[in-house]
Amino acid sequence: MDVFVQQLINGLTLGSIYGLIAIGYTMVFGIIGMVNFAHGDVFMVSSFIALIGFLILTTWLGVSSIALAFLIVLVVSMVLTALWGWAIERVAYRPLRGSFRLAPLISAIGVSIFLSNFVQVAQGARNKPLPPMLSGGITLFETDGFQVFLSYKQCLIMAVTAVLLTGFWYLVQRTPFGRAQRACEQDRKMAALLGIDVDRTISLTFVLGAALAAVAGVLYLMYYGVVSFSDGFVPGVKAFTAAVLGGIGSLPGAVLGGLIIGLIETFWSAYFSIEYKDVAAFSILAVVLIFMPSGILGRAEVEKV
Amino acid sequence: MSVAGINVLVEETRALAAEKAGVRKTLLSVRGVSTYYGSVAALRGVDLDVTEGEIVTLIGANGAGKSTLMMTIFGAPQAREGTITYDGREITRLPTHEIARLAIAQSPEGRRVFPRMSVHENLQMGAALHNGQYFAQDLERVCALFPRLKERLTQRAGTMSGGEQQMLAIARALMSRPRLLLLDEPSLGLAPLVVKGIFDAVRDLNRRDGMTIFLVEQNAYHALKLAHRGYVLVNGRITMSGTGRALLADPAIKAAYLEGGHGAPVEA
Numbered sequence A: 001m002d003v004f005v006q007q008l009i010n011g012l013t014l015g016s017i018y019g020l021i022a023i024g025y026t027m028v029f030g031i032i033g034m035v036n037f038a039h040g041d042v043f044m045v046s047s048f049i050a051l052i053g054f055l056i057l058t059t060w061l062g063v064s065s066i067a068l069a070f071l072i073v074l075v076v077s078m079v080l081t082a083l084w085g086w087a088i089e090r091v092a093y094r095p096l097r098g099s100f101r102l103a104p105l106i107s108a109i110g111v112s113i114f115l116s117n118f119v120q121v122a123q124g125a126r127n128k129p130l131p132p133m134l135s136g137g138i139t140l141f142e143t144d145g146f147q148v149f150l151s152y153k154q155c156l157i158m159a160v161t162a163v164l165l166t167g168f169w170y171l172v173q174r175t176p177f178g179r180a181q182r183a184c185e186q187d188r189k190m191a192a193l194l195g196i197d198v199d200r201t202i203s204l205t206f207v208l209g210a211a212l213a214a215v216a217g218v219l220y221l222m223y224y225g226v227v228s229f230s231d232g233f234v235p236g237v238k239a240f241t242a243a244v245l246g247g248i249g250s251l252p253g254a255v256l257g258g259l260i261i262g263l264i265e266t267f268w269s270a271y272f273s274i275e276y277k278d279v280a281a282f283s284i285l286a287v288v289l290i291f292m293p294s295g296i297l298g299r300a301e302v303e304k305v
Numbered sequence B: 001m002s003v004a005g006i007n008v009l010v011e012e013t014r015a016l017a018a019e020k021a022g023v024r025k026t027l028l029s030v031r032g033v034s035t036y037y038g039s040v041a042a043l044r045g046v047d048l049d050v051t052e053g054e055i056v057t058l059i060g061a062n063g064a065g066k067s068t069l070m071m072t073i074f075g076a077p078q079a080r081e082g083t084i085t086y087d088g089r090e091i092t093r094l095p096t097h098e099i100a101r102l103a104i105a106q107s108p109e110g111r112r113v114f115p116r117m118s119v120h121e122n123l124q125m126g127a128a129l130h131n132g133q134y135f136a137q138d139l140e141r142v143c144a145l146f147p148r149l150k151e152r153l154t155q156r157a158g159t160m161s162g163g164e165q166q167m168l169a170i171a172r173a174l175m176s177r178p179r180l181l182l183l184d185e186p187s188l189g190l191a192p193l194v195v196k197g198i199f200d201a202v203r204d205l206n207r208r209d210g211m212t213i214f215l216v217e218q219n220a221y222h223a224l225k226l227a228h229r230g231y232v233l234v235n236g237r238i239t240m241s242g243t244g245r246a247l248l249a250d251p252a253i254k255a256a257y258l259e260g261g262h263g264a265p266v267e268a
């Protein structure tokens, strides 16, 4: 029971991060029908931006309030990463629109390799640590000497995720931009006939996806305390798995899939073997793709006009 | 309304249009337009004019290129040759969304409502260019035109019947407050009574609100009765044009489009 609750907390924390990344995959797939393989690396870049931001703020500028530093880093990282997302779409995907189907996919793999190599060259290949911040937490209860512990970091991660997802949900469901975004997803040509600038809407979709990945990147860095240039790949694939599991194209599906993947990963590590935790996620991807290609909340058939 | 009643209305409309024809200007002008899908020509040098305040109809067999012309006016696909002018401005190479911003609206072939949005949201999309400025009053207006929509504002558009979706597609086009409304086969697959309702609505929009309407129809009889002028498209070429009445009386048109099931008159 105690171990179970502890893993539940850990799994939901991790799942929040995967869910935030998964939204970027699912939105881009929804609107232009392509898997943005560079999205995991965009997430990794945002972690580095956060790391640099934290170091500048705490060691050079002497900002002592962790809350203030966190807020500044979060905003800066979201803005800069969003710019990356925008630029990638502009440079690597838009010119290929209307080309054969695999072209943007290949381009995405190219961008992914470029980003991780760029960070490797610019930042070095070693793990980059973040000085510990925001330690401590609450002991929820204790049985037989086993403490069920909720760290402040975990609280922060879940709270930030919940707040941002709520805001994001509002944006997509209730604002004119969100409506235009969904319209482009359902019928791009019709949206254009109604005066919607489809290219701009696609750009903004990349911007939003990247900004949410940046939130995940900041939280990931705080949670694990280290980041390396290769950290885009595995979390990226897991988040992609989450998007597929939840039903690619579905926003609630992405979040649900993220939480499920996070939970499976932590429970797998706790009860079976920590070494094979990544295998668990990838096996799920394979199984879902074979037996349930439209995912949990996905649409049975993809209507493309 | 009886057919005789409709006839009287149509006559009145025609008289009105003729009276003002001298002062009215050409709103849409298509000159020598050719459109290709790959290397196959779908339109070959089409010339066509729509004058402000008119109902103009385009009739033609399946695959003649009617929908292609409607979409070419919106730049999707763009004309390879020729020019399209709207309100004195050339729009041939403008992107689709910028053409829509010039107050041209289209209810396209196949309705194309957003299936996973509510009726209300579909209408909001129609009004997207006005930032909600006239939304409340325009919503009332289109609901008065199609009372069916009012009862179904929260329904997902994809779950509505074909006729309801057609009404929604027209209503959505109206929400943008167009000067020029393009309707591509608004009567396709609808029951005669619904067709009549839609044609009545089109006439009202033209007469009461002065909206200019360019109508593509399979239902040639009704379309020609309703329209001030008509064009006949065959294999991507305009082969005939004239007043609705003249075309209706033309033996070639009668043989090709009016007999043998193509919208033969349905006595009400």
Ligand SMILES: Nc1ncnc2c1ncn2[C@@H]1O[C@H](COP(=O)(O)OP(=O)(O)OP(=O)(O)O)[C@@H](O)[C@H]1O
Residues within 6 Å of the ligand: B037, B042, B060, B061, B062, B063, B064, B065, B066, B067, B068, B069, B109
């Ligand atoms: N996207 C496309 N790609 C290739 N060919 C097309 C495309 N759309 C239309 N065509 C071809 O162009 C020609 C004209 O088609 P269009 O849809 O304009 O005809 P239409 O007059 O609207 O016919 P209908 O009365 O059946 O609606 C047809 O031969 C059609 O096969």
Ligand SMILES: [Mg+2]
Residues within 6 Å of the ligand: B066, B067, B068, B109, B184
């Ligand atoms: Mg057609």
